[in-house]
Amino acid sequence: MRDATPQTVYLKDYTPPEYLIDSVELDFDLDAQHTQVNSRLTMRRNPESAAAGVSLVLTGEELELISIQLDGNPLTESDFTINLETMTIQQVPQQRAFVISIENRINPKANTALEGLYLSSSMLCTQCEAQGFRKITWFLDRPDVMTRFKTTLSADKTQYPVLLSNGNKIGHGDLANNRHWVSWEDPFAKPCYLFALVAGQLECVSDSFTTMSGREIALEIFVEQHNVDKCAHAMQSLKNAMRWDEDSYGLEYDLDLYMIVAVDHFNMGAMENKGLNVFNTKFVLARPDTATDSDYEHIEGVIGHEYFHNWSGNRVTCRDWFQLSLKEGFTVFRDQQFTGDRTSQAVKRIQDVNALRTRQFAEDASPLAHPIRPEAYIEINNFYTLTVYEKGAEVVRMLQTLLGAEGFRKGCDLYFQRHDGQAVTCEDFVNAMEAANGVELSQFRRWYSQAGTPVLTVSQHYDADAQQLHLTIQQSCPPTPHQPDKAPLHIPVKLGLLAADGSPATFVINGQQQTDITLNLTEAEQSFVFDELAEKPVLSLLRGFSAPVNLNMPRSLEELAFLFKHDSDTFNRWEAGQQLVVQVIFGLIEDLHNHLPLHLNALVVEAFHSLLNAEADDLSYQALLLTLPDESYLAGQMTVIDVDAIHHAREFVKTTLAHALEDDFNRVYLIHHRDESGKFDADAIGRRRLKNACLSYLSQLESSDSYTLILAQFEQAHNMTDQMAALSVIVNSQHPAKASCLDKFYQQWQQEALVIDKWFALQASSYMPNTFATVQALMQHPAFDMKTPNRVRALIGAFSQANPVHFHAKDGEGYRFLADQVLALNTLNPQIASRMVTSLAQWRRYDKGRQKLMKQQLQRIVMTEQLSKDVYEIASKSLA
Ligand code: 0A1
Numbered sequence: 001m002r003d004a005t006p007q008t009v010y011l012k013d014y015t016p017p018e019y020l021i022d023s024v025e026l027d028f029d030l031d032a033q034h035t036q037v038n039s040r041l042t043m044r045r046n047p048e049s050a051a052a053g054v055s056l057v058l059t060g061e062e063l064e065l066i067s068i069q070l071d072g073n074p075l076t077e078s079d080f081t082i083n084l085e086t087m088t089i090q091q092v093p094q095q096r097a098f099v100i101s102i103e104n105r106i107n108p109k110a111n112t113a114l115e116g117l118y119l120s121s122s123m124l125c126t127q128c129e130a131q132g133f134r135k136i137t138w139f140l141d142r143p144d145v146m147t148r149f150k151t152t153l154s155a156d157k158t159q160y161p162v163l164l165s166n167g168n169k170i171g172h173g174d175l176a177n178n179r180h181w182v183s184w185e186d187p188f189a190k191p192c193y194l195f196a197l198v199a200g201q202l203e204c205v206s207d208s209f210t211t212m213s214g215r216e217i218a219l220e221i222f223v224e225q226h227n228v229d230k231c232a233h234a235m236q237s238l239k240n241a242m243r244w245d246e247d248s249y250g251l252e253y254d255l256d257l258y259m260i261v262a263v264d265h266f267n268m269g270a271m272e273n274k275g276l277n278v279f280n281t282k283f284v285l286a287r288p289d290t291a292t293d294s295d296y297e298h299i300e301g302v303i304g305h306e307y308f309h310n311w312s313g314n315r316v317t318c319r320d321w322f323q324l325s326l327k328e329g330f331t332v333f334r335d336q337q338f339t340g341d342r343t344s345q346a347v348k349r350i351q352d353v354n355a356l357r358t359r360q361f362a363e364d365a366s367p368l369a370h371p372i373r374p375e376a377y378i379e380i381n382n383f384y385t386l387t388v389y390e391k392g393a394e395v396v397r398m399l400q401t402l403l404g405a406e407g408f409r410k411g412c413d414l415y416f417q418r419h420d421g422q423a424v425t426c427e428d429f430v431n432a433m434e435a436a437n438g439v440e441l442s443q444f445r446r447w448y449s450q451a452g453t454p455v456l457t458v459s460q461h462y463d464a465d466a467q468q469l470h471l472t473i474q475q476s477c478p479p480t481p482h483q484p485d486k487a488p489l490h491i492p493v494k495l496g497l498l499a500a501d502g503s504p505a506t507f508v509i510n511g512q513q514q515t516d517i518t519l520n521l522t523e524a525e526q527s528f529v530f531d532e533l534a535e536k537p538v539l540s541l542l543r544g545f546s547a548p549v550n551l552n553m554p555r556s557l558e559e560l561a562f563l564f565k566h567d568s569d570t571f572n573r574w575e576a577g578q579q580l581v582v583q584v585i586f587g588l589i590e591d592l593h594n595h596l597p598l599h600l601n602a603l604v605v606e607a608f609h610s611l612l613n614a615e616a617d618d619l620s621y622q623a624l625l626l627t628l629p630d631e632s633y634l635a636g637q638m639t640v641i642d643v644d645a646i647h648h649a650r651e652f653v654k655t656t657l658a659h660a661l662e663d664d665f666n667r668v669y670l671i672h673h674r675d676e677s678g679k680f681d682a683d684a685i686g687r688r689r690l691k692n693a694c695l696s697y698l699s700q701l702e703s704s705d706s707y708t709l710i711l712a713q714f715e716q717a718h719n720m721t722d723q724m725a726a727l728s729v730i731v732n733s734q735h736p737a738k739a740s741c742l743d744k745f746y747q748q749w750q751q752e753a754l755v756i757d758k759w760f761a762l763q764a765s766s767y768m769p770n771t772f773a774t775v776q777a778l779m780q781h782p783a784f785d786m787k788t789p790n791r792v793r794a795l796i797g798a799f800s801q802a803n804p805v806h807f808h809a810k811d812g813e814g815y816r817f818l819a820d821q822v823l824a825l826n827t828l829n830p831q832i833a834s835r836m837v838t839s840l841a842q843w844r845r846y847d848k849g850r851q852k853l854m855k856q857q858l859q860r861i862v863m864t865e866q867l868s869k870d871v872y873e874i875a876s877k878s879l880a
């Protein structure tokens with residue numbers, strides 16, 4: 001909990017560490033409530049540090065000191081001082097190495113913040129990123145202090161038969177009183193945020209992988225016994241990731257052992273601790289009847305992400321936490337490429353852009369906006385954001401676009417070669433890209449320091465006499481906190497032109513004949529001329545979403561329908577369909593505001609009709625083409641967000657399409673409906689996606705035929721994708737069997753925590769009336785638990801982040817409810833509490849009435865005593 005004024009940490013204040021820790025020996029005497037940690041730090045002064053002074057400041061929080069020695073001599077009260085977050089030893093040797101030995105005690109069971117050493121179910125585990133190691137023992141808890149770790153764990157043999165830490169197992173043995181010990185040594189120096197230990201009754205699923213140089217790596221996944229049958233997919237994913245990193249980046253695994261442990265209680269998705277990843281069970285466990293196709297994909301993606309960190313994060317790590325995007329943006333980019341290669345690049349790109357535009361763009365447009373390399377923070381855990389991760393990945397993708405795949409790879413090779421074993425900065429990454437390619441990227445660097453989503457305003461003019469297309473693009477970027485004015489960015493803009501028959505149009509630019517091009521936008525306004533165009537072309541701009549920007553380009557519905565049919569760029573074809581519907585929905589919202597009757601433009605019906613009757617080879621892509629823009633995306637496009645009108649207009653479009661194209665939806669549903677449970681190839685997944693997209697439209701009919709079809713799917717499904725798809729449309733309709741289906745589902749799956757999370761989330765995000773009462777009732781459900789982050793996210797998170805209509809109820813009950821839960825979570829788990837506050841951050845985007853109600857709750861939160869730094873930072877910045 002915070003003291004009176006939480007301190008802000010600034011990037012500009014960075015100085016190298018005054019001391020280094022060359023090696024550490026850690027001994028843990030493990031117990032759920034009384035764990036003793038003995039550490040032996042071999043240290044020396046850092047020759048790179050310019051600081052004067054002979055004292056040593058170690059970080060430590062919530063630790064009970066037993067003893068401390070310097071070079072074997074006990075220190076007394078006058079030799080050191082301890083406050084909330086530090087221990088200062090008055091004097092340490094300056095000219096030679098010295099050893100600090102500390103004994104301290106911690107209580108894992110009392111640790112509900114899930115940072116440091118904690119208890120998850122009956123298992124002990126650690127989470128040290130970003131600054132959790134200081135809750136284990138006093139240390140130099142900063143990523144630029146890299147240390148060789150040797151760790152010995154001792155514990156009761158019955159309760160904790162498995163004892164794991166980083167690196168290689170170097171010894172084990174029995175002790176008195178049914179206890180035993182295991183020693184581990186990690187040969188690679190690492191920052192302490194990559195330290196991990198796990199102890200518990202765990203089963204091991206094992207396999208092996210032969211690397212490109214022929215080394216055999218043991219692969220081990222540790223889970224509780226009842227989950228042993230849900231590890232096969234994670235194991236296969238790990239092997240796929242290892243092979244992919246060799247093939248795509250030439251990067252090989254370095255230890256002889258790679259371990260993954262799945263835990264029920266985890267604040268995030270997973271953690272890349274060296275050789276010992278700790279995962280949220282959500283991203284490991286899968287069986288066809290318990291996990292959906294999307295779950296399967298996410299598992300492979302997260303397993304890949306953590307594995308890729310072994311190079312982009314561990315072998316080359318961050319100098320300080322402001323550089324977080326150095327490892328996260330790059331690693332997200334790598335996992336996106338991996339998933340695209342494993343599934344469909346077209347589909348993956350659309351999913352990623354959709355998530356970026358609905359969620360990261362909202363962050364960029366809020367008081368919490370920050371550059372991918374932030375300049376200040378109060379609590380670093382608040383900066384594991386969509387901006388650092390997802391926008392960070394877009395910045396890396398732009399580098400690849402600008403340098404080409406080969407040039408980018410050369411840059412990566414140089415980066416890993418130059419910096420292996422070092423803690424470096426985003427600047428070092430860009431420097432390597434420049435040096436490997438002989439280019440200059442100074443303007444591009446602004447992407448690291450400027451926040452906000454740029455807007456490109458586009459105008460075009462076709463000159464028939466000159467057979468030329470003139471294109472003018474202006475760039476601007478709205479003000480963000482502490483950044484009222486923005487300098488122009490270097491923005492790669494990919495484009496192509498279409499001829500009247502839909503085929504690619506050839507054009508001449510800079511004397512070269514082409515069918516597509518990447519323009520380098522560097523000025524506030526720039527014009528481009530495309531020659532030798534005998535007829536007026538249709539512009540397909542920002543292909544593949546080549547930069548994370550908003551486009552302001554007037555286009556007719558006819559032009560969008562044309563691109564939706566013909567664009568050869570899969571992203572822009574999907575995007576044209578989205579923008580077509582967006583424009584139509586905004587027209588409907590205006591009609592609603594003017595109390596006019598609603599009519600759906602025939603162009604939309606026609607576009608969907610021909611889509612449903614066209615041949616398609618990527619069915620997952622086809623399903624995306626059929627999916628209407630999310631309500632949160634639509635909200636992001638409105639000056640004053642009107643959640644009710646958005647919902648009403650979107651539902652109107654969906655229902656009207658369902659009535660107009662009922663036969664098509666039924667036919668396509670039946671073509672693809674078959675039982676292929678257990679099959680996860682692209683075709684089977686695509687068939688399920690397309691079929692379930694049709695089912696979702698058919699459910700809008702609220703007819704006895706549609707009820708029968710949906711219920712049959714629910715009852716006959718042998719895979720979670722189909723069962724969930726059916727239950728989801730049942731919950732969001734007036735289906736007469738709703739209550740019994742929900743009940744049946746619960747009875748069927750009550751032993752499977754991850755499936756019960758889905759059951760909570762589905763109900764919390766329902767648009768149907770009475771949802772708020774349901775949410776309140778679910779808070780009292782015996783299966784609800786505030787100490788389990790997955791459950792909190794499933795109920796409180798889904799309600800506040802995925803249910804705009806009910807969360808933003810006019811009377812403010814949703815806001816009050818959220819603030820109540822934030823305050824309850826504040827003491828239990830500040831990280832989860834502060835994540836929940838972010839739903840209120842966008843308060844300025846709503847009408848005056850809602851603004852007032854949201855602001856009231858933020859103020860109520862800020863005024864609360866004993867507020868954690870995490871919650872204080874988000875709530876106070878939201879109000880600023
Ligand atoms: N580095 C991990 C994410 C992570 C960050 C913080 C955590 O605890 C506060 C846990 C995990 C990743 O990117 O996967």
Ligand code: ZN
Binds near residue numbers: 305331
């Ligand atoms: Zn990561």
